[in-house]
Amino acid sequence: MLPVPLSYSSILCPSSLVRNRASFRSRTQIAANYWGKKLAFMPHDVFDHLPPLLKELVLSGNQLRSFNWGRLYLLAWLELLDLGSNLLTTVPRMLSNCTQTLRFNLTRNQISKLTKDFLRDVTSLQYLDLSYTNLKNIQASSFLDSAFKHLWELWLSGNHFLCTCNARWFMWWNNQTTVYIPHLFTDVTCTSPKAHLGHCVVMVDLHSCELDYLGIGLYTFSTLITFLLLNLILKTGLHSRWRSGRVAA
Incomplete structure (x- = not known):
């Protein structure tokens, strides 16, 4: 789980962004923190008013049910996108079309599946947290090998993985990958079928x-x-x- 950064140049809120568009654009601010602001939504044009050189955007600990992935391209320098502990149910159709962020945190959301081309053409991602997101299976098309050339840490703990023969690719991938998966043998476990309940995914025959x-x-x-x-x-x-x-x- 990504630690919340301890210091930022300022703490912003969407309404102040809209009111002070000109002043924000003149700053060299590199981080914005909305952590724990109980946000249920973000204004459609909020990314238009964020500093263009922003490198860290923290939106964890809110109540966001949706996210405007299509406007992320406006933050071309973004290195950290933290959306942990929200109520999101979807991921971007193709992450590379939205952002080339280095660190992406989606822990503790309600994402039961990934899109078919989720990591297609991703070339810079180094850290991805998908822990405790209700994932049941991951298809090969969502985890293309090319996406893992630079990825060094992937969190999958606490999900509801189905360890059936239909998920054999994901179980095989866990055994073969060189990406570091924290707590792989203790927290990346099966919830179904009953014969494999609680068993480590990589230990399924x-x-x-x-x-x-x-x-x-x-x-x-x-x-x-x-x-x-x-x-x-x-x-x-x-x-x-x-x-x-x-x-x-």
């Missing part, structure tokens, strides 16, 4: 999934063969009866 799929394949194949044989037998029987009938006539 993927071989059992391969056996399951092999069993399904064999069952399907044997069912198909049985159907073809029965069909052949029925056709042969009908043909024999037809010929017997003609001979008798």
Whole structure:
């Protein structure tokens, strides 16, 4: 979990930003802190009034249910975006289209899934916190290998991961990645099915999934063969009866 920075050049609020647009643009302020302000929303044009050289934007500890991802490009120098402890349910469709921030904190929100292209074309991200966000599974398309060239720390603790065969890619990825995942063996655990409840994601036996799929394949194949044989037998029987009938006539 990202620590809240201890000092900022000033503490801002959206209303003051709107009233003092000119004065803020003239400053060389590099950090803005909205932490714990009980914000339920942000004005649509708030990013137009933030200092253009802003490097740190802290919005954690609020009540935000949505976020205007499409306006983040206005903060071209942003290095830290902290949205932890809010009520967000979605992430940007494609993070690289919004920001090239180095540190991104989404801990303790209500995000049950990531978008298909979440980390596509991301080249600068170093720290990502997705802990305690109600994630159930992560697809391969959301975690492209190219996004992890610079990422050195990824938080996934406290989520509700489904350790079924449909999630085998994510379980395999956890075993293969070189990215540092804090508390991987203690807090990145399965909540379903019951057989794996509380087990570490990386300890789930993927071989059992391969056996399951092999069993399904064999069952399907044997069912198909049985159907073809029965069909052949029925056709042969009908043909024999037809010929017997003609001979008798």
